[in-house]
Amino acid sequence: MKLKERAADYRKAMELNHGWEVELECTACGYRGLPDYKGWTPGYPMSFGSTPTIFADLECPACGRDLETEAGAKLGELFSPVEIPRANRRLLALFILLSAALVAASAVILVLTGNALGVIPLFFLIPMLAFIPVFNRRIAALRQRCDCGDPDYVFMGMLGRAYCFRCSSCGKLLKLRD
Numbered sequence: 001m002k003l004k005e006r007a008a009d010y011r012k013a014m015e016l017n018h019g020w021e022v023e024l025e026c027t028a029c030g031y032r033g034l035p036d037y038k039g040w041t042p043g044y045p046m047s048f049g050s051t052p053t054i055f056a057d058l059e060c061p062a063c064g065r066d067l068e069t070e071a072g073a074k075l076g077e078l079f080s081p082v083e084i085p086r087a088n089r090r091l092l093a094l095f096i097l098l099s100a101a102l103v104a105a106s107a108v109i110l111v112l113t114g115n116a117l118g119v120i121p122l123f124f125l126i127p128m129l130a131f132i133p134v135f136n137r138r139i140a141a142l143r144q145r146c147d148c149g150d151p152d153y154v155f156m157g158m159l160g161r162a163y164c165f166r167c168s169s170c171g172k173l174l175k176l177r178d
């Protein structure tokens with residue numbers, strides 16, 4: 001595969017299917033039901049703790065109010081109890097372990113030789129960065145299967161750095177980290 005095709009392929013695998021398919025309650029007018037989904041806006045997620053970030057533009061069908069706050073609260077309520085799948089946790093742990101091993105190797109060489117040779121393993125951290133897409137792709141592959149046999153994951157937003165998905169076919173919730 002050519003590099004360009006590979007890049008396109010990667011983008012496709014990483015693509016998120018934005019949407020919102022759960023009920024919300026409008027705090028202004030009391031409407032309860034599915035909000036109007038008006039597309040989505042790219043944004044910078046709050047990458048700490050479990051602060052929700054909603055990318056979807058959601059509107060109350062009754063009064064037209066923006067329901068981002070309600071959606072954020074709902075996302076927290078739905079996904080806080082959801083665990084990151086084991087396969088995902090293993091991949092993250094492996095990546096951290098490999099990086100830590102390189103840093104540790106540097107420290108050991110520095111101590112043993114007492115000279116600048118110790119920084120050599122640190123150079124391997126750069127190719128490690130090149131592996132990030134490989135890791136991310138393997139994590140994204142977790143979205144290609146669901147117990148219901150018909151995986152159709154809708155991306156609802158982020159809780160901290162975790163991506164929150166809901167299978168449109170069966171309602172199963174999936175939380176991923178990359």
Ligand SMILES: [Zn+2]
Nearest residue numbers: 026029060063
């Ligand atoms: Zn309303």
Ligand SMILES: [Zn+2]
Nearest residue numbers: 146148167170
């Ligand atoms: Zn499903």
